[in-house]
Amino acid sequence: MKVPYALPYIGEEEIQEVVSALRSNWLSKGPKTLEFEKAFSSLVDSAHAIGLSSCTAGLHIAQVVSGVGPGDEVITTPYTFVATVNTILHCGAKPVFADIDPVTLNIDPEQVERMITPKTKAIIPVHFAGYPCDMRPLLALADKYKLTVIEDAAHAVYTQYHGKPVGSISELTCFSFYATKNLSTGEGGMVTTNNPELADKLKAYSLHGMSKDAWNRYSDKGSWFYEVRYPGFKYNMTDLQAALGLRQLERLAHMQQIRMTYAHAYLDAFSQLEELVLPVDSPEHRHAWHLFFIRIRQGALTITRDEFIDLLKEEGIGTSVHFIPVPLHPYYQQAGYRIEDYPVAKEAYEGVISLPLYPGMTVEQVNYVIDAVVGIVKKYRR
Incomplete structure (x- = not known):
């Protein structure tokens, strides 16, 4: 018998939804992305959800909108995929590692506090394998030292911590919809937040720093005019990805x-x-x-x-x-x-x-x- 390590779980419903997106002639970020963002924010009980090209993109711009930059330190776990740490470097900051709990393999809050310095700007806990980090002491540390918590929830779609969905706990949470994740869009990610100002910045930074995306410029109700407010990136989700995600979300x-x-x-x-x-x-x-x-x-x-x-x-x-x-x-x-x-x-x-x-x-x-x-x-x- 052959047992592959991991395979995506795609049914006819997903195929038909992607075909529908193709036939709509709207392939980039548009109505299906907006629908998926709304549905996902409801799933995790968050006010805002911003669809992106990957969780890596989310981790990057979540730090950018939090003000992480050169001279700053960001504490995270050494026991993670390297994308978590690479994005700290992309912001010009220094990664600082805190060792993990021997039982959960999640970051150890006691080790985190030992690593905090005047240069510390943020903490990035990673919910390893889908089991939640101990967020209460981490959030207490963030409050005590005036730090931002950005959760790496690449493994944690559907995870709850003391009854609260991951995605509603910290100011910023980043999810992955890679091919083998619990919910897949092939490639893709999402950042959730309850902060409307951060949500607006995340939307802009994900699309070149522009004030309007293509849907708001080229749809029947759109207007051609836009402004560039930030030196942004090309990190937006597409309607093809979102179509797949919508049906995955139902299942x-x-x-x-x-x-x-x-x-x-x-x-x-x-x-x-x-x-x-x-x-x-x-x-x-x-x-x-x-x-x-x-x-x-x-x-x-x-x-x-x-x-x-x-x-x-x-x-x-x-x-x-x-x-x-x-x-x-x-x-x-x-x-x-x-x-x-x-x-x-x-x-x-x-x-x-x-x-x-x-x-x-x-x-x-x-x-x-x-x-x-x-x-x-x-x-x-x-």
């Missing part, structure tokens, strides 16, 4: 139920394996289950993490590793960052494996993955 609850069912099947099956550390799942929060990862306890098996991955590959099972900590990448090593300064992130990386988890999987595939993992652990346990 999101169904897709999430499948993810949760499969994640709990993994949890139940692996809970008796002392050699593995499993993801945390708390009734206080709603886990989006973007990823399901296992961690091999140090010294528990006679094989390495990489050998474990190779054995799964021989069984036809795709896997991934989330994440290679940012300080391990050559550019950041040359910039002076050392993984030894973040021992929790280092240990997590050395044992972590992400298993297949997506709505298009069958129950038979899930059971096949379970049998393979259990068999490998039992064969190679010390």
Whole structure:
């Protein structure tokens, strides 16, 4: 049996909606983007949602409208995809890493406070795998030190923190709709905010700093005149992306139920394996289950993490590793960052494996993955 690591979950509804967008002759940002933004803001209980070309674009302009610039420091986690950190550099600021919590693998608020200096401008917590960061102490720190919190919610569509949807908690939250995300537009992203002034700036910065987008210039009710108010970027979402997102949004609850069912099947099956550390799942929060990862306890098996991955590959099972900590990448090593300064992130990386988890999987595939993992652990346990 073959079990790919991840596949998009696209049905006839999405195909027909994209065809409808094509036939409308409006391909860039237009009515479907506006409809998708409205629907997504309702999902996450946020006053404003700005559709973008990617979550990376969102992280960049969220920092720009927050005033992050040269001489500033932005604190984030070393245990994230590099886009989170690259965008800090794009603003001319300095990334500062705070180590992670050993249980959730999310940024540790106590470590964050230790890293705050007079140069600190913002904190970017990352909701790893779909489980929420502990936002209350982070927001308290932001209030105490007059900082901006920008949530990286690339994994966190559908996540809730103490009953509040991620997207309504901080001043700015950035989502990803990449091909394998819980809700996909192929490529795409969204920034949510309850601040109308920031929303206006985000809209302008996402489209060259212009006062009007194409829909407001070229539609029947539009006007040709516009002004450039900021030195903006070309980061807008298109109606083709939004069309896909609209139908995905309608099916999101169904897709999430499948993810949760499969994640709990993994949890139940692996809970008796002392050699593995499993993801945390708390009734206080709603886990989006973007990823399901296992961690091999140090010294528990006679094989390495990489050998474990190779054995799964021989069984036809795709896997991934989330994440290679940012300080391990050559550019950041040359910039002076050392993984030894973040021992929790280092240990997590050395044992972590992400298993297949997506709505298009069958129950038979899930059971096949379970049998393979259990068999490998039992064969190679010390």
